[in-house]
Amino acid sequence: MSEKKQTVPFSGTKEQEQALREVIAGHKDEPGALMPVLQKAQEIYGYLPIEVQKMISDQMGIPMEKIYGVATFYSQFNLNPKGRYRISVCLGTACYVKGSGDIYNALMEKLGIVGGECTPDGKFSLDACRCVGACGLAPVMMINDEVYGRLTVDDIDDILAKYE
């Protein structure tokens, strides 16, 4: 859940708006459609800025406070944009007992940000996640869709360097 002030100005395109309109039309009259619509909207825009929430509110006829309530309730929804490379460190139990907490702390130190934030250049964002499901490789982190397993703190520099 992200409560931080929005710092990046909204820059949605006409194409994105058109895609959103189509998604909303596809879920017309469907009970409980708000969640799937928000999920698709985040796929289109990468996050859910207030501007996008307003469009959904107007077009679906759902009050803004309900949309904002749902968008801030679930950890999957981001109100701020993520980095080009999204790092998520698994803090599930299996990874935690194998030391993923140390990996997470080391990343915060190296990147100079705390969990949930994005580096000022927009390159890396860091999050903790709960169980990727690759417990056999614990401790695990993901950068975008790539999984790195059996990590030690010493591996971090080499891995980050790949994304320079």
Add this chain to the structure above:
Amino acid sequence: MKSLEELREIRENAKKKTSRYRVHVCGGTGCTSSGSPRIIKRLTEEIQANGLEEDVEIVKTGCFGLCALGPIMIVHPEGTFYSMVKEDDIPEIVREHLVGGTPVKRLLYEETTKADHILPLEETNFYKKQHRVALRNCGEISPEHIEEYIGTGGYEALGKVLTTMTPEEVIQVVLDSGLRGRGGAGFPTGLKWRFAAANEADQKYVCCNADEGDPGAFMDRSVLEGDPHVVLEAMAIAGYAIGASQGYIYVRAEYPIAVQRLEIAIRQARELGLLGDDIFGTGFSFDIGLRLGAGAFVCGEETALMTSIEGNRGEPRPRPPFPALKGLFQKPTILNNVETYANIPQIILNGAEWFASMGTEKSKGTKVFALGGKINNTGLVEVPMGTTLREIVEEIGGGVPNGKKFKAAQTGGPSGGCIPAEHLDVPIDYDNLIAIGSMMGSGGLIVMDEDTCMVDIAKFFLEFTVDESCGKCTPCRIGTRRMLEILEKITKGQATLEDLDKLEELCEHLAANSLCALGQTAPNPVISTLRYFRDEYIAHIVDKKCPAGVCKDLLQYRIDADKCKGCTLCARTCPADAIVGSVKEPHMINQDKCLKCGACMEKCRFGAIYKE
């Protein structure tokens, strides 16, 4: 699908496929993360290059269970087991094994090669004591082809139910089997169905809880990835039993492979008419929709899950009314977990007595556990109820790595508790686990060794519940926060024994006053670690020491002057310049500057640095 005959025709055709070798490569999340897609690609290329397309069939399956050794590849008909396969091993395997007929022994799972002949998988320690019912098809079939599921008898149970049984008979079989909910609470499944069947309504719903939120548990994910049709079939059976025509699967969005396979499975079942209108020409109609969870642990609670499907914040509702009367969209609803459903078709086909013959007096059948943490064979295991924890940890799991001592196993996730070594021989079932202060939960089983601090683990789970508390009721929202604060004080060496009393008092309040199971069970990790490891709490509070050497504020790194050679490596490694000393003289750590990162201890070649 107009008749059972049509289904049987598909099954016979599926059985006719005759390639000499069937190579199964695991396409579950664990093996995918360790590189199985690259293995499949290379294998396909090599097989084409050798002109073996007719002789060898490559099957991307679900999870085999032994995730620690991924990526895994099994060559049938013999069942030869290749573990930790690398891309560059593929040409050799194709040349020697698939062309030459001789398995490449050095690449096989070590345990199978110790005897003179190659051991079948079922005789290895990991598989020998397992009994696969819910995971029956995982690793055996391609989850993306409905014909493969039908080939193993899939949708036969649905056919049997629709053509030969009344809804009441179906419920009676499920009730007689003794099946209890595998999501954690262990409520009798048949009873749940009977309540929902008894309530008249114009619409009822069948829901599947696939929002596997317990961190460190991946049983349901593996079923969905390896055998998605079993869930669809079971939900249709449940729909017939209670009189519902619509189902919903609520699945974690963090499981992209499972979501994709469910989408494929639903589409294929619709195409064959196994979902939709007039199934098997019986007039029964049933369809299933997919809903993606969005990362809220509380949505595993049944009323919160339904609130979420309705498109709201996933907050729980007070019960009663129970979902069997007013559930999803205020209509009678049943909600079962993935693993519960995975047992249903087998119960219908083999009968209630068959199922009830496995397990203990009050817990029938088998249970799938996700074995993780400090254990050699990390993976997925399915054992009959009543198996002891010792059998699971020592025999199947292969024990604790690096010669360390077993300290405790954690079951039930953030709602469960820790089982200490003294209870290793308790037969695991719902009631025994509750008696020793833990719970079955959904099946996460995390092993901890002597290096795990039990206060730190309790704190870890409380951090989780603080994050995941939905905030609707005060005992949970405020109570978990206060509990976490006390635990933080303890791990920093700032707590008093009075704080411990307050902590225990809070445990009672939360358990008694929270709205839903999340808050009611949130104190369990604290209660159970206090029950078995009170001395560790006392050590933190009174002696200001962390016996396991985990809590950083209570640790000091020191250099043993007798062992130190003065090589200066530690001083050069230290990021804080906290180590002083001259060349060839014993060094010292300046405790005021030390960050307790442990880098010096890792680097020292003489074992001269220790923590206390």
